[in-house]
Amino acid sequence: MTITVVANSDQADLPLVPAQNELEHLLALAPAFQEPTLSALRQAAIARLREQHLPTPREEDWRFTDLSRLRSRSFQAPIAPLAPEIVAEVRHLLCERAFATAAQLVLIDGHYCAELSRFSSDRLQKIPPPQAVGSIVTPEVFSDLNAALLAEAIALRVEYPIADPIEIFYVSSHQQQSVVAPRLWVEVAANAEATLIERFMSLTGDQQFTNSVTELQIAANARLNHVRIQHQSPTALHIGYTAIRQDRNSRYRGHAIDLGGSLSRHHWQIQAIAAATTTSLKSLAIGMNDQIVDTHSVVLFQAPHSRSEQVHKCILGDRAHGIFNGKVIVPQQAQLTDASQLNRTLLLSDKARVDTKPQLEIVADNVKCSHGATVSQLAAEDIFYLRSRGLDERQARDLLVKAFALEQLADLHPEPLRQELEEALLAALR
Amino acid sequence: MIRPDSQVILEVRDLTANVEDTPILKGLNLTIRAGEVHAIMGPNGSGKSTFSKILAGHPDYTVTGGDIRYKGQNLLELPPEERAREGVFLAFQYPLEIPGVSNLDFLRVAYNAKQKHLGREELDAFDFDDLVRQKIDLVKLEDSFLQRGVNEGFSGGEKKRNEILQMALLEPTLAILDETDSGLDIDALRIVASGVNQLTTPDNCILLITHYQRLLDYIVPDYVHVMEAGRIVLTGSKELALELEARGYDWVREEEVVTP
16 A cells, blocks of 8 residues: 655656657557637647647656556547447447436547437537637647647537536447547526536447547536546546636536546646636546546635635555646635545555655735545544444445445436436446 | 353353463453353452453454353354344443444444344344334433434434443344443433333343442442452352442452462
């Protein structure tokens, strides 16, 4: 078991890997078709990437995240999308939805599948991708790669409050070892309210690299509940970026669950551009076998009187490696900010490892901010207590791990989704 | 209730045990028959709690000699969960909090583990709900305690009452109450004691571990044992507890020196 809580960055001497050609290789896969409105975004991204390389541990943001599983794969250009047999397999995967939705959108290998998608509410529109796409993200290698490899972007506008969730499925097929670059833009208009569920899934045997970007723009007084579930194949690679911009008095409540992928990283960025925003971030990452699960978050306050509350939990077994890096930035103008952040890790094996780095950058002087990190194993006394009530050791451990995990789902809606996730979590922990 | 012909439930012979490498129990003998209530008293560090944990199978204690027979079988061979399913119950001095697991779910899992072991029908959520609502009156807990996490945010008294609720559901043959009176105000003590008394039958037996005589006003023991330095050094009737309360433990030590 290795636990590192990093206070400051002392960098080891690491060899510089000339990695330019790796990016060239990926850029060569860019599809021909492109949304005309997004060509400027794409060109700028390509130009930046020509000057860059895949991150190495020398870069602070990638210090603990070993990308060799990405480096060691060679990717092919995607073949013609949406072969009928793949669509049939995806249809089978999505059968039986347990709750009503305002819309169900399906992207297969990054391509919108009209056949499996449907809209059930006129309060929601699919719009042509606006010029603003790309404006919420802070450009870095993987968001640029997404822009460069973008086949099409999905843009939605929520004009009025919608009760039923909008559910979006990103399914990676097993037809090729290629890079899937889905991009979603959602704008929630002033005073509107919606629930957005994003689910990253795989057909069995998926070996693709999913490199997603989601941008959520929440206007004044609007509310967005967001559930992001990454449950891809154990062989899949996943690097996702969720960028949120919150206007005055808006509320964002996010749940992020990471269960799948050989290597997964979720970068969660919240920018509060006006006063009195409310943000709640609850995430859970489960790593078993030799999975690498990484969560990076940035909460940036640019105006006074906002609040954020964040709890990230990590459960690591076998030889899994978990990484958490959470930044909360409170500049001078963000007086009266109330921000809390907590990272709790449960290690289930001696060989599991976690690197956790909570960071507060506070300039404003009249704020209430807290952060913390705990790393623990199951307590022998807890296990004995349960065994003394007739549970065997396995049942006792399962119950305690389940309790640790399920706390993160307690306020997740809709209820059938919470139940489905509960089962998926328990299966992942087995 | 003493009936000399009733079944021997627990027989402990020459028990010695260590924590890490320190000997704690040094030749303990005790026999408990069905229907009996025994109290073990003694100063801090005499080994009372160690004994209760060994009976429940706590892995931190190593038995180095002697044996424990429970209903005729070798108790030390059984893992803690099998002891529980066979009817050994330890009410903890400090019950643990398990946030995230609802008390109701926990009680049902424990109840069904025993039912399954005994080849009886396991109860589904609805039937169990009915059962638990009958039992909960015994300890005067509100139904809302069932929805909360196990012992999460419970007061000391509520935790102890929750232990007795577990006892009521699991219907043990041998119930060991480890300092169940500690930290209880007089009202909570009465509730706990009355709960325990209602659970006493001619077929089960109770072992009370306590510092103070106070509990024994409410749960009247058939035997009182004094434990000292890892052994039972004196056994008497309930009057012995009163004498201990009045005179302290020192005279027991002195007596022990003169008695061969």
